[in-house]
């Protein structure tokens with residue numbers, strides 16, 4: 001048998017070797033092309049990163065980042081560490097533990113290690129040892145911060161009813177005049193939104209005095225764990241840097257702004273009130289100043305100003321294209337006025353949260369693409385949950401029930 005086909009095997013081998021040489025040459029030429037085009041090379045080195053932990057801080061444009069991560073997970077069939085059962089958060093405001101993740105703890109007669117996931121991105125209070133139980137060793141950690149004045153203003157409106165400290169105050173100005181009249185540390189976690197909220201999300205004590213040694217030690221901890229800390233005020237630059245680090249395609253990081261407030265529920269603070277806000281949020285202020293510095297240092301070291309503005313322009317141009325494709329004029333509207341329950345965002349506190357309607361008459365493929373981009377986080381999470389755990393009861397979304 002072997003000797004009969006020996007001749008044809010040899011010629012097959014020759015063909016195979018020739019093909020290999022051609023492939024190698026193509027590979028080499030490709031490398032050469034890339035050497036002359038560093039811009040392209042940097043983007044294609046290695047496969048895309050797929051193990052990702054995003055610490056979703058509150059009121060920091062993080063819902064838009066969540067949409068980006070959900071879309072990527074869905075398109076690539078990646079597993080997401082979703083809140084267990086009927087929950088919508090990974091235990092927030094309690095410190096995160098692995099059992100808050102659906103399916104992490106595997107039942108059975110013998111104890112088994114928790115199941116691991118590709119992506120973790122829902123609200124949680126950071127607790128590294130527990131996060132490491134459900135996320136692989138090579139996970140990429142990142143987060144996003146916002147200027148503490150804007151952050152506090154947004155928190156005040158959004159959590160007006162949730163935080164006892166805010167509920168009692170007529171306005172943020174009034175609150176900042178005498179914060180200790182309204183803020184009582186013994187109200188515990190329910191006031192987590194009312195002071196140094198980002199510091200709290202990171203798992204630290206939001207009532208600690210902002211002493212230098214303490215603050216520096218915590219900042220160093222964040223530096224060690226998070227490969228990237230983005231800045232909401234520079235969202236597009238942040239997406240450029242994120243895409244580079246994750247080695248994703250441009251479309252993967254293009255998003256429409258989600259969970260934003262309408263102008264009528266955005267207040268402006270006077271300069272003295274802004275000063276008070278920064279004193280009140282001293283820990284968040286130190287956090288923001290530090291990571292704003294490291295963010296720009298990284299952007300300049302990795303991209304340089306010319307390359308940065310070219311990349312930001314590409315991102316914006318693509319977003320305009322997708323907006324033209326998906327959204328009719330006036331698509332961004334008051335959430336309550338959106339008829340399609342799948343696209344209606346959750347409303348909270350005194351905030352008027354905006355949502356989108358889609359252009360009518362889109363073909364099926366475009367419709368799916370556009371729907372993904374404008375689906376609010378709660379509905380998107382519920383959908384991923386049903387996809388990932390078809391045997392479990394679907395998530396109930398209370399604000400859509402009636």
Ligand SMILES: *[C@@H]1O[C@H](CO)[C@@H](O)[C@H](O)[C@H]1NC(C)=O
Pocket residue numbers: 077
């Ligand atoms: C998606 O992943 C799950 C679990 O990892 C697997 O069972 C399923 O077949 C995958 N589906 C596709 C379309 O790749």
Ligand SMILES: *[C@@H]1O[C@H](CO)[C@@H](O)[C@H](O)[C@H]1NC(C)=O
Pocket residue numbers: 180184185186187
């Ligand atoms: C804070 O709350 C505790 C317990 O509810 C109460 O005893 C205390 O008087 C409060 N302090 C202020 C300053 O309101």
Ligand SMILES: *[C@@H]1O[C@H](CO)[C@@H](O)[C@H](O)[C@H]1NC(C)=O
Pocket residue numbers: 289292293296
């Ligand atoms: C953040 O960094 C940028 C660039 O260095 C700088 O222009 C800006 O003033 C910084 N923001 C704050 C609040 O320090």
Ligand SMILES: *[C@@H]1O[C@H](CO)[C@@H](O)[C@H](O)[C@H]1NC(C)=O
Pocket residue numbers: 364
């Ligand atoms: C588009 O979707 C609708 C509803 O799901 C379906 O009835 C129709 O056949 C689809 N059209 C194409 C061209 O796939």
